[in-house]
Amino acid sequence: MKKEEIKKFVKKRYSKIAKERTSCCLTCGYDVMEQAKRIGYSENELEKIPKEAVMGLGCGNPTALADLKEGETVVDLGSGGGIDVFLAANKVGSKGFVVGVDMTKEMVKKANKIVKESGYKNVEFRVGEIENLPVEDSSVNLIISNCVINLSPDKLKTYQEAYRVLKPGGRILISDLVTKGGIPEKIKKSFDAWAGCIAGALEKKEYLNTIKKAGFRDITIVSQNIFYEPGLNKRLSGRIISVKVRAYK
Numbered sequence: 001m002k003k004e005e006i007k008k009f010v011k012k013r014y015s016k017i018a019k020e021r022t023s024c025c026l027t028c029g030y031d032v033m034e035q036a037k038r039i040g041y042s043e044n045e046l047e048k049i050p051k052e053a054v055m056g057l058g059c060g061n062p063t064a065l066a067d068l069k070e071g072e073t074v075v076d077l078g079s080g081g082g083i084d085v086f087l088a089a090n091k092v093g094s095k096g097f098v099v100g101v102d103m104t105k106e107m108v109k110k111a112n113k114i115v116k117e118s119g120y121k122n123v124e125f126r127v128g129e130i131e132n133l134p135v136e137d138s139s140v141n142l143i144i145s146n147c148v149i150n151l152s153p154d155k156l157k158t159y160q161e162a163y164r165v166l167k168p169g170g171r172i173l174i175s176d177l178v179t180k181g182g183i184p185e186k187i188k189k190s191f192d193a194w195a196g197c198i199a200g201a202l203e204k205k206e207y208l209n210t211i212k213k214a215g216f217r218d219i220t221i222v223s224q225n226i227f228y229e230p231g232l233n234k235r236l237s238g239r240i241i242s243v244k245v246r247a248y249k
Contacts, residue, residue: 003154015106015107017107018080032056039060039242040061040175045064048090050086050117050118053085053086057080057146058175060146061087061146062145062146063084063088068088068092069091070095071093072096072142073096073098073139073141074099074142074144075144076100076101076143078130078151079125081107081114084146085098088142089123097122099123099124099126100124101127101128101133101134102128103128108125131152131154131161132161133164133165137164137165138164138167138168139167140170141166141167142173145174146175147175150198150201151197156214159213163214166249169248172216172245173246175242175244176242177197178201178207179201179203179240180240180241181239187199207243208221208245211247217248218247218248222245224244225242227240
């Protein structure tokens with residue numbers, strides 16, 4: 001499978017989600033808010049952000065573990081409707097700033113509409129690929145991401161870009177999917193499995209080594225748990241892990 005073919009398919013899938021608001025949990029009959037709570041968002045957090053930003057996507061809540069400080073500059077990789085951007089914006093305050101980057105124009109259009117309607121002044125959404133961030137060198141305190149880097153066919157480039165835009169001493173807090181052992185080749189070659197965040201998931205050790213190769217230090221798994229969602233291939237039961245990883249430049 002060619003990298004550009006994967007990107008094209010993934011972009012098409014998430015553009016459709018942005019336009020139709022048909023996330024995986026909705027097609028499985030889950031309530032979007034309940035799905036958000038199930039993966040780590042508290043009811044209190046969800047009440048303090050625009051409801052339209054909650055789309056039932058992701059595998060964790062990176063802002064809960066990121067130790068955000070007032071005045072910090074944050075970038076969210078693959079920001080979607082903006083749930084993590086708005087949560088981060090509430091924590092960094094008026095002196096801070098949060099940038100959401102997403103490769104789908106439809107998602108960015110949706111998120112910017114929410115910004116306009118909700119009145120946030122410390123938020124901006126930009127169209128761009130996480131392997132080529134539209135962000136200046138050494139300008140960011142923190143990078144977060146929620147179940148998006150597994151969608152990239154070039155994870156090393158993604159982490160190198162994250163390293164580039166972070167200030168010295170800056171950090172990442174990434175929520176993502178990895179595997180315990182390998183996954184069947186047939187699944188790896190499935191475009192649907194790529195868009196579903198499964199086919200692109202690396203084995204855990206390889207994933208952590210990729211972060212190290214990009215230059216990061218003090219790489220730590222903050223938390224992890226077996227990932228499950230309705231419709232997950234039975235052959236993958238217990239082999240997909242949701243991890244939250246912290247590391248420093």
